[in-house]
Every structure is written in C-alpha cells, then in structure tokens.
Amino acid sequence: MRRYSLAAPLCAALALGPAPARAAPAYHQCQRPVTTGVEVFDLHRIVAARACPVALALYSWENASGSHVRALYSCRQSSGPLAVVPVLLLRSFRGWRLSLRGHPYGVFTMTRGASSFAVGGTDFPIACN
Numbered sequence: 001m002r003r004y005s006l007a008a009p010l011c012a013a014l015a016l017g018p019a020p021a022r023a024a025p026a027y028h029q030c031q032r033p034v035t036t037g038v039e040v041f042d043l044h045r046i047v048a049a050r051a052c053p054v055a056l057a058l059y060s061w062e063n064a065s066g067s068h069v070r071a072l073y074s075c076r077q078s079s080g081p082l083a084v085v086p087v088l089l090l091r092s093f094r095g096w097r098l099s100l101r102g103h104p105y106g107v108f109t110m111t112r113g114a115s116s117f118a119v120g121g122t123d124f125p126i127a128c129n
Contacts, residue, residue, distance in 0.1 A: 027120070030056050037122035042107070046115040054110060055119045058093050062125060075128035086126040100126070
C-alpha cells in the first residue's frame, strides 16, 4: 500500500492562497508640533528624517512667493471625472525629480536615484480645488 503525505499539497495550497493585504502607507508628520501639515509617506530607500527637510524646503520655497506656486504647477480643465487637474511645470527641486504619479489627480512624488517618497499635507504641494 502506498502512503501519501499531505504536507506537499497543503504547502502548495497555502502558497497559492490569497496574498496578505498590503499595509497602508505610514504617514510621517515633518514637524512636532505640526505647524505646516507637511507629511511624507510611501518611503523607498530613504528615512523620514532625510525626506522631511527636502519636503519642508519645497513647502517654504512654494509659499515664499505667489510666483513660486505658478512656477511649480498649474491647474487645467479636464474632460475626465475631475473638472480641474494639476499639471507640474517644475520638474526638479534641489536635485530631486518631481512628478505626479497615478490618475486622475496624482500623488506628488520626489525621486533621486533609487530613493523616493510622496509628499502630502493640507493643500500642499498641489491644490486645484
């Protein structure tokens, strides 16, 4: 009589089962106490202590002058689900590449080499409402 092991089919079933849910991104406030609302998240190959100074510098630069806001982005009419969408005009800041990732609105992302992070906050860095 042949003996069968349940270990191999069980391991295969577990391997093909549902993948664990992806954890929500961790948001890191860039000040304590919070004064500007600038936060970084979706960190790749960088820690918040290195990402926050760059995000805060961008915040300070953008808010230093109304012309800086107009240099960073513009809001354009859209035929999609949102009536107005942002369009980045500035492509880099202090050696970091700026982009809007995702649709229709986009997540504001800063990338340099293999490091990247997303920036958010109350009406920062992009607000087309």
